[in-house]
Amino acid sequence: MSTEAAINLEDLPTLRQQTICGEKVYQLEDPTAYRQLCERLLAAGYDFPQCLSGVDMEYGLRTVLHLRRLSDQAELTLWLDVPYDRPHVPSVSDLWGGVDWHEREAYDLVGIHYDGHEDLRRILLEDHWTIHPLQRRYDTGGYLIPDWQAKPWPDWDAIAKEKEEAARKAAEAAEKRAAAAKAKAAKAVKPKEGEGGAKKPPLSEVKKTSDQVAKPKAAQTADDLTKIKGIGAHYVALLKEQGITRFEQLANLSDDEAKRLEEKMNFKDRIAREQWREQARALQEGKS
Amino acid sequence: MGLLGSDRRPDNIILGKLDDLINLARSRSMWPLTFGIACCAIEMMNSSAPRYDADRFGFFYRNTPRQADIMIVSGTVNKKMGKRVRTLYEQMAEPKWVISMGACANQGGPFRQGYSVVEGVDKIVPVDVYVPGCPPRPEALLQAMLLLRDKVADPEKRYIPGTLMEADFDVLAEPGKDGRSL
Amino acid sequence: MSIPAALMTGPTVLEPVVGKTDEMIVNLGPQHPATHGVLQIVLGVDGERVTRAVPHIGFLHRNHEKIEESRSYAQVIPYLDRMDYVSGLQNELPYCLAVEDLAGLEVPERAKYIRTAMFEFNRIISHLVWVGTYMLDLGAITPFLYAFRDREMALDIIERTTGGRMLPNYFTFGGVRRDVHPKFWQDLLDFLDYFEKVVPEYETLTVDAPVFQARSVGVGLLSQELAVNHGISGPNLRASGVAHDLRKDQPYDAYPELDFSVITRDEGDVWARSKVRMDEIYQSIDLIRQCAELAPRSGPYLARGRVKIEAGEQRYRAAEISRGQLGVYIHSDGGTGPYRSKHRSPSFVNLQIIPDLFIGQKFSDVIAILGSIDIVLGEVDR
Amino acid sequence: MALSSDKRSQLKRIPIPEDRHFKPQLVGYNPKTPNRLAEVLAHSLLYFVFVGLLLLIYGVLPWLFKLPGSPLASGGSFTTTGAVLYGILAAVLSFLVAAVAALILILVLRKYLGLVQNRYGPMHNGPAGAFQTIADAVKMVAKEDFVPGKADALVFTLAPLMVFVSAFLLLTIIPFAPGWVLANLNVGLLFIVAAGTIGAYGVLVGGWSINNKFGLLGGLRAAAQLVSYEIPLSISLLTVAVWVGSLNLMDIVEAQKLWWTAIPLLISAAVYLIASLAEIKMTPFDLPEAESELVAGFNTEYSGMRFGFFFVAEFAELFLLPAIAVVLFFGGYYQPLAGFWDFADVLRGLGAEGSTLNQFGGLLASAYGMLWFLLKTALLSYLVIWVRATLPRFRDDQLMELCWKVLIPLSLIGLAVAVILRLVFK
Structure with a gap:
């Protein structure tokens, strides 16, 4: 996280983080800013180019770049939207050799032009083809869809606001449901089990709601620690040896304690890397 | 020598018998081309591996089209590859046969609708035996080879050279450039 | 009837360099025994020394990504099998992981172990194909037949479990499609008991053989920096001394519970890549044994649930298949299928490095290097 | 249509035995399965019978010409007519021997390869696959004879013949049995070197003439390889001449009645075997037609019978170079340790001097010698094919290094050893 903070994002226009x-995800609309950001990211140690994809968003073309930092396995996604009539994106194949063919493929199939690419030829289709078949205006067979129309450019500010609103509403709804479940649990004699996996809202709320419904019971009994990603049956046993059985305990570990725990159990930075504490906190909040 | 059987005279016993002998020899010594395209190629390799062993029947893979008798089209043929498949077929010395292996080579398979896929290799080269499956098991390929063997041994079942199919090169064009429209 | 000239404008072909009369342009492929499928490499050759190399791909482009846009999430899985057809099962996993993440499905413990064991089992199968075809490239016929003999036995197990031999369509989001049969783990262990005794034979024929070493040691050196910068993954990266393995670095399924270490070598040459693959066969044997020991013998094998993914959700998930990092990028528009699914196939990325590795090498070494990268063209072209 | 419940219960259920779980199935392709070994042995027998019969005619032919009262011979030597007729017949015969030996050898070696590789090899065409190569040969004769548009047609046509002629020229000087040799040359060893070199030309111009880059590379590799390996090969031939003191192959075999040349000249024998592997372009020295690199190397564009000539010549050489090795180093037609006791002598001693039985005994003795000759040749051929099945191929520079840095010094050491031994013992 520390290196991430060192990346200067202030002067980049049209940058949104989500x-x-x-x-x-870093979302951009300005090609120059994209290039600048890529250079800074490389300097910040994002050395492994995972993937570059072109997506036709129906209002324009999007380049999606997935980067990885091998030193701490941090992952990052970059979006750059360009309009149909100016599908020009600065090439980053000189920064990461690995995106060379990905850019050629995105040019070939989606029609994004990567300026500065050394050898921007078609790669999968033949040189004399003229269509970019992965654009939405073509059907699967590569023929133009007669009544296809491009969508207007989205208003990102409005969308962000809408999203916030939706998240707030979802949180409220979750709270209500939790309260209802509590009341129900107080009435019902036996707790409901096994309802967890079936119907779930998108991942951002997964942990909270599922546990609210499934485990309305008291806090002092042992929690199902395997709900935390990275903890399996083996580690549950190890943690139990150290006296940790509940989310609460895990969430409230200080850095020193975490380090001691790791040393004792031979974890090697797993608590921080897999964010056990954060996960446990989320689960704990969902529970109470 | 070329194609016997097409112009054989039934009244000429010696030539007729020689034809039979040559057809028999051809049917017992069919050398496929080492030409794998996609998934089916792995099963094609498998058919010459220990459990199946195509060499038992005299199927002996050759690398160069000049020395091969059968072309096994083992996989999806797309428009880019279609031209090469046709070239390879033309490079093979007569007499030659084609086995279309797997759903993709037969009719495009699961990729049939796609913009770059030829819907069946029989649009480009004349096919003698079709093997269904995705991919076919090695046994299926061996059976196809044996079917072809019987076909070659019996001249009445052979394809007639004059009727060799004309290739439909429109299928190799870019969508929208082939005279068709949506 | 020959092909019309208008259709014959093929990929750009190298023009001989003016003033360099010794250079000859040699065209490898698309039909060539050592290209492992339909890959074309145009080589500039000065005697036996390679001066230039231009790879051309796309001869097996089957528009996976376009077709998948018009399929539902479950219908996509059979197409994934056909990408890297040598290790069909492994292809399904990253896609399933991504959809599970997006839809919030939890995989049951037992399914995790089944998936992991099958994943590793497929790695063995894939590496066996590599041993066979690679030795065929180098001129030895027999290892190919031995490898396919053993692969056939392994395919028997896959067939008994999934119903398919090569492209089984077995994994799905939330677990596996069908339950394993009661003797599944015993089958695996029986095979491994036999197979473990055979692997040293392969080692004798390959990495320990003097002629093989003469052909491979110091050939096709790939430096650590170049490998990372080019996004090389899998055994090729690990043979250059980078300990990057998604099974360890971004563990999925049952890998967090398993005890193993990332296999690396520092040499970065053809021999190191071969050795890493050989060691990975041993590692896979060990991992499957661990899975067989730890896996619960009863319980659900599939978490049932509706796959409903909100518009605007997106996910990139990757898994370490036999050839490297296979990633899937799914973008959803809230429909029943992916709006866009892009596959980051390891062979596609690994193949980019070949001009760097080929230039200056002997013509024979070109074949040795190409084989050591271990590409599958179905995955390169998709 | 759904079945009613009582109908369904009537359906026969196939019981699945409890213990039917996976066991690695080695049964079908176990290398130890006896019938596969038996098939290989049966084919080897075929090899002995057919090649033996042909060679028998070889031996009997001059004898027939010189029958009492024959107009073709007088006083132990041919008349002019006899000589011409004999020459033509002998040429046809040696062609037949080379071709048939190669055809049978291809079959035997395909079966043997199958044995090594855990599979069967040809088994369905003819009894145990015996007619497989005949079918191959007829097929190739009947296949389209294709000349590429830009090929040099004359050279293209000549090249396979040069290779083939080079192979069966060698056959004319090999003594298969006592007295059974087509041309008993005084300079037999030189002839081996001379005739063998023609084949190198054939491969080179064949690769060049087809106007194919793989062919050109293959031809050039062949030229470099064959010319280089001629040197250790020739030097090891020279050691034999030094040790025996003659260039005549008959003399060389006679000199090995007690001890094989390979015993004092072990180094030379080893060098000869390795170099001859390279001369017949077998793995690990099969660079000229390196299948995974050069598609089919020098014969990429050859189809039909032209390719057949290359193919047959390759396998004829697989028979001939071991045959020469047997003649030079492994006692030729003599049984091992024939100097102490030779069964052939027993056969020759049958009946009174000059009687029919005595003549028949002489013939039997020759056949007995031929049997030993063929057995030794077959074993060496198997050795070659075993190496072919096991090893990957060298790179061209390694091939050259092996030749110039290892084999040539070794062969020179072998020569020195031969000279010293000759000075000490003779």
């Missing part, structure tokens, strides 16, 4: 399904 987290989607656990992925950190």
Whole structure:
């Protein structure tokens, strides 16, 4: 996290940060800013180019770049939207050799032009083809869809606001449901089990709601620690040896304690890397 | 020599018998081309591996099209590859046969609708035996080879050279450039 | 009837360099025994020395990504099998992981172990194909037949479990499609008992053989920096001394519970890549044994649930298949299928490195290097 | 249509035995399965019978010409007519021997390869696959004879013949049995070197003429390889000449009645075997047609019978170079340790001097010698094919290094050893 903070994001226009399904996403609309950000990210140690995909968003074309830092396995996603009539994106194949063919493929199939690419030729289709078949205006067979129309460019501010609103509403609804469940649990004699996996809202709320419904019971009994990603049956046993059986205990570990625990159990930075404490906190909040 | 059987004279006993002998020899010594395209190629390799062993029947893989008798089209043929498949077929010396292996080579398979896929290799080269499956098991390929063997041994079952199919090169064009429209 | 000229404008072909009369342009592929499928490499050759190399791909482009846009989430899985057809099962996993993440499905413990064991089992099968075809490239016929003999036995197990031999369509989001049969783990262990005794034979024929070592040691050196910068993954990366293995670094399924270490070598040459693969076969045997020991013998094998993914959700998940990092990028528009699914196939990325590795090498070494990268063209072209 | 419940209960259930779980199935392709070994042995027998019969005619032919009262011979030597007729017949015969030996050898070696590789090899065409190569040969004769548009047609046509002629020229000087040799040359050893070199030309110009880059590379590799390996090969031939003191192959075999040349000249024998592997372009020295690199190397564009000539020549050489090794180093047609006791002598001693039985005994003795000759050749051929099945191929520079840095010094050491031994013992 420390290196991430060192990246200067202030002067980059049109940059939005968001987290989607656990992925950190930097969204951009300005090609120059994209190039600058990529250079800074490389300097910040994002050395492993995972993937570059072109997506036709129906209002424009999007380049999605997935980066990884091998030193701490941090992952990052970059979005850059360009309009159909100016599908030009600065190439980053000189920064990461690994995106060379990905850019050629995105040019070939989606039609994004990567400026500065050394050898921007078609890669999968033949040189004399003219269509970019992965655009939505073409059907699966590569023929133009007669009444296809591009969508207007989205208003990102409005969307962000809407999202916030939706998240707030979801949280409220979850609270209500939790309260209802509590009341129900107080009435019902036996607690409901096994309802967890079936119907779930998107991942951001997964942990909270499922546990609210499933485990309305008292806090002092042992929790199901395997709900935390990275903890399996083996580690549950090890943690039990150290006297840790509940989310609460795990969530409230200080850095020193965590380090001691890791040393004792031979974990090697797993608590921080897999964010056990954060996960445990989320689960704990969901429970109470 | 070329294609016997097409112009054989039934009244000429010696030539007729020679034809039979040559057809028999051809049917017992069919050398496929080492030409794998996709998934089916692995099963094609498997058919010459210990449990199946195509060499038992005299199927002996050759690398160069000049020395091969059968072309096994083992996988999806797309428009880019279709031209090469046709070239390879033309490079093979007569007499030659084609086995279309798997759903993709037969009719495009699961990729049939796609913009770059040829819906069946029989649009480009004449096919003698079709093997269904995705991918077919090695036994299925062996059976196809044996079917072809019987076909070659019996001249009445052979394809007639004059009627060799003309390839439909429209299928190799870019969508929208082939005279068809949606 | 020959092909019309308008259709014959193929991929750009190298023009001989003016003033360099010794250079000859040699065209490897698309039909060539050592290209492992339909890959074309145009080589500039000065005698036996390679001066230039331009790979051309796309001869097996089957528009996976376009077709998957018009399929539902479950219908996509059979297409994934056909990407890397040598290790069909492994392809399904990253996609399943991504959809599970997006839809919030929890995989039952037992399914995790089944998936992990099958995943590793497929790695053995895939590496066996590699041993066979690679030795065929180097001119030895027999290892190929031995490898396919043993692979056939392994396929028997896959067939008994999933119903399919090569492309079984077995994993699904939330677990596996069908329950394993009662003797599944015993089958695996029986096979491993036999197979473990055979692997040293392969080692004798390959990495320990003097002629093989003469052909491979110091050939096709891939430096650590180049490998990382080019996004090389899998045994190729680990043979260059980078201990990057998603099974360890971003564990999925039952890997967090298993005890193993990342296999690396520092040499970065063809021999190291071969050795890493050989060691990975041993590692896979060990991992499957661990799975067989730890796996619960009863319990659900599939978490049932509706896959409903909100518009705008997206996920990139990757898994370490036999050839490297297979990633899937799914973008959802709230529909029943992926709006866009892009596959980051390891062979596609690994193949980019070949001009860097080929230039200056002997013509024979080109074949040795290409084989050591271990590509599958179905995955390269998709 | 759904079955009613009582109908369904009538359906026969196939019981699945409890213990039917997976066991590695080695049964079908166990290398120890006896019938596969038996098939290989049966084919080897075929090899002995067919090649033996042909060679028998070889031996009997001059004898027939010189029958009492024959117009073709007078006083133990041919008349002019006899000589011409004999020459033509002998040429046809040696062609037949080379071709048939190669055809049978291809079959035997395919079966033997199958044995090594845990599979069967040809088994369905003819009894145990015996007619497989005949079918192959007829097929190749009947296949389209294709000349590429830009090929040099004359050279293209000549090249396979050069290779083939080179192979069966060698056959004319090999003594298969006592007295059974087509041309008993005084300079037999030189002839081996001379005739063998023609084949190198054939491969080189064949690869060049087809106007194919793989062919050109293959031809060039062949030229470099064959010319280089001629040197250790020739030097090890020279050691035999030094040790025996003659260039005549008959003399060389006669000199090995007690001890094989391979015993004092072990180094030379080893060098000869390795170099001859390279001369017949077998793995690990099969660079000229390196299948995974050069598609089919020098014969990439050859189809039909032209390719057949290359193919047959390759396998004829697989028979001939071991045959020469047997003649030079492994006692030729003599049984091991024939100097102490030779069964052939027993056969020759049958009946009174000059009687029919005595003549028949002489013939039997020759056949007995031929049997030993073929057995030794077959074993060496198997050795070659075993190596072929096991090893990967070398790179071209390693091939050259092996030749110039290892084999040539070794062969020179072998020569020195031969000279010293000759000075000491003779």
